[in-house]
Amino acid sequence: xxxxxxxxxxxxxxxxxxxxxxxxxxxxxxxxxxxxxxxxxxxxxxxxxxxxxxxxxxxxxxxxxxxxxxxxxxxxxxxxxxxxxxxxxxxxxxxxxxxxxxxxxxxxxxxxxxx
Amino acid sequence: xxxxxxxxxxxxxxxxxxxxxxxxxxxxxxxxxxxxxxxxxxxxxxxxxxxxxxxxxxxxxxxxxxxxxxxxxxxxxxxxxxxxxxxxxxxxxxxxxxxxxxxxxxxxxxxxxxx
Numbered sequence: 001x002x003x004x005x006x007x008x009x010x011x012x013x014x015x016x017x018x019x020x021x022x023x024x025x026x027x028x029x030x031x032x033x034x035x036x037x038x039x040x041x042x043x044x045x046x047x048x049x050x051x052x053x054x055x056x057x058x059x060x061x062x063x064x065x066x067x068x069x070x071x072x073x074x075x076x077x078x079x080x081x082x083x084x085x086x087x088x089x090x091x092x093x094x095x096x097x098x099x100x101x102x103x104x105x106x107x108x109x110x111x112x113x114x115x
Numbered sequence: 116x117x118x119x120x121x122x123x124x125x126x127x128x129x130x131x132x133x134x135x136x137x138x139x140x141x142x143x144x145x146x147x148x149x150x151x152x153x154x155x156x157x158x159x160x161x162x163x164x165x166x167x168x169x170x171x172x173x174x175x176x177x178x179x180x181x182x183x184x185x186x187x188x189x190x191x192x193x194x195x196x197x198x199x200x201x202x203x204x205x206x207x208x209x210x211x212x213x214x215x216x217x218x219x220x221x222x223x224x225x226x227x228x229x230x
Contacts, residue, residue: 050218105159
């Protein structure tokens with residue numbers, strides 16, 4: 001089974017500041033997808049950002065961007081200008097491109113935003 | 116917008132009972148998934164289905180079974196509920212077009228307590 005590791009169980013950030021959440025993964029595949037999901041308290045999990053391993057350019061979605069280091073098998077999420085609504089559990093996930101039915105999730109990072 | 120609906124947000128059952136968790140999606144997705152979410156363990160895949168009547172075991176299938184008689188509906192069954200199955204259960208679906216790059220769409224979750 002693939003392994004996705006989020007080594008920071010909890011993080012905090014001041015409102016308007018920038019925070020980076022870490023994710024590493026283990027794979028022997030060369031092409032795959034990586035995802036960051038957000039789960040606000042008592043609310044539905046939603047997709048934040050997605051990266052295809054084949055593409056070298058880092059994905060960006062508004063205040064959210066990733067630092068994808070394929071050789072290091074690292075996929076960190078940077079949240080700029082943090083807002084109170086960013087407080088949530090964040091999960092990193094991996095999916096193989098071929099025969100890619102299964103997603104593999106990390107254990108999550110709980111982000112607190114301090115006003 | 117994709118909608119994934121889980122039949123109950125909260126459920127309380129007794130040990131030994133047979134428990135059914137229902138999930139319905141409205142986007143004609145081929146793939147549906149059941150996860151269990153526990154603090155510090157992230158999301159663990161119980162079962163997934165890639166077509167009607169098709170299913171595959173995930174990482175923790177013991178004590179669970181699933182049913183997919185119609186494309187839009189995926190049921191999780193606890194054959195004889197035990198206290199260690201107290202958890203948050205998440206249903207998700209994803210399409211096949213564009214295949215592995217498709218993100219998962221999640222339901223709101225069912226918080227199941229076994230007494």
